[in-house]
Amino acid sequence: MQESMLNIPDTNRERVVIIGCGFAGLEMAKRLKKSNFQVVLIDKNNYHQFQPLFYQVATAGLEPRDISFPIRKIFHEQKDIIIRISEVIGINAESKTVETTIGNLKYDHLVLAQGATTSYFGLNNVEKFSQPMKSVIEALEVLNSILHNLEDALVNTDPENVDELTKIVIVGGGPTGVELSGALAEMKRYVFPKDYPELDCSRIRIILVEASSRLLGGSSEKSSIKAEKFLKKLGVEIMKDTLVVDYDGSTIKLKDKDSIKSKTLIWAAGIKGNEIQGFPKEVSTKSKLLIVDQFHRVKGYNNIYAIGDVAAMISDKWPAGYPQVAQVAIQSARNLASNLINEKKGRNSKPFHYFDWGTMATVGRNKAVVDLKYIKFQGVIAWFAWMFIHLRSIFGVKNKILILINWIWSYITYDQSLRLTFLPKNFRFSRKD
Ligand SMILES: Cc1cc2nc3c(=O)[nH]c(=O)nc-3n(C[C@H](O)[C@H](O)[C@H](O)COP(=O)(O)OP(=O)(O)OC[C@H]3O[C@@H](n4cnc5c(N)ncnc54)[C@H](O)[C@@H]3O)c2cc1C
Structure with missing residues (x-):
């Protein structure tokens, strides 16, 4: 493919190509x-x-x-940026070229910020039959499948089938698993009985499976204990020290424990870097994260950088690299951008040090856990803090207002209004015959 297919104007300025407009690429x-x-x-x-x-x-x-923002609109006020919507499939470091689905492009500096995807740790069946939640489309698919299983349960007369259809198993006790199971438990309590009056909603079970001995492994012990307490109060069944080894779409096999029968397995247990071809093996970790130095340079390259979820900046304090969170992505981007600008002016680059503001997770209405650097708190105040911080991070005044209205409405009515299943054209309803 020709570079001209991307229609990038020739320039005598150095070209920085950024791959990915997540938290890292956007900030960069x-x-x-x-x-x-x-x-x-x-x-x-x-x-x-x-x-x-x-x-x-x-x-x-x-x-x-509410949570997806058109890239071109974000940059309305920044006319000097060139945006192309295309998938990057390869890098040729020798010719300093990026290969995309619409053409090739030369770079002087390349910033890899393509984030991460779900890791199934080699469990092929789990990958085939479970549901990940690493994109807004996958989140919609999770909703579709939960609602469809409840519809199926309603018309099913076999109690065993009903049990399978109404059991929701979430694997991974990090913030995603905790927040999701809390929200589902609230739906079970306040929403599903109104939507499905003919269904015995007490049969709906929400099970959170975690491989280690505690939830929210990245938070303080106090927050883990509190989150577990909150979830149990909501009716979530928690299985710690439990390892999923296989799933066929119906039976979840566990190591040294009895299997669980369920039609819904939501996988929130692991991530790996989004791979782009062109790098030798030794440049990445086992989780496909690109190993970078303190200046974000990918191992062995001077003008290729990686930031955000796809990067592993390994140190004694962080032997697996920094955690895959938004703040690491944003702070890395700020550091790298200022280093590039400084280098051009003949100034020295600064090594990156992550400032950890802390962690937080919400478990349900009035329930959250917050661990800040100097203070930890849980409960209602933590819940308000969680909402404030998330609302603050959302783009655009309109989105902030829409989300706030939705949250207030749900709080007052104990209901959400968006239980629609937008099905793909090729969706097949399950049949009896
Ligand atoms: C369900 C969930 C909940 C989370 N909750 C929190 C939280 O509460 N707090 C927190 O701090 N962090 C949270 N995180 C993590 C946080 O979202 C990530 O750390 C952050 O998004 C990383 O930013 P990034 O820019 O590195 O990657 P991403 O945000 O993943 O962006 C990568 C971008 O690259 C694009 N891309 C990928 N491959 C290609 C390709 N080949 N070609 C072109 N484009 C490509 C993608 O479309 C995407 O836009 C959560 C993550 C998930 C999945």
């Missing part, structure tokens, strides 16, 4: 505003996704559009 592009570079931002989607609220799309609390 913004920080290079009015710099002396020609900046090209490439993403396979034409929207930026706010991943921390995926679980609310999966539980009908928010619409996809």
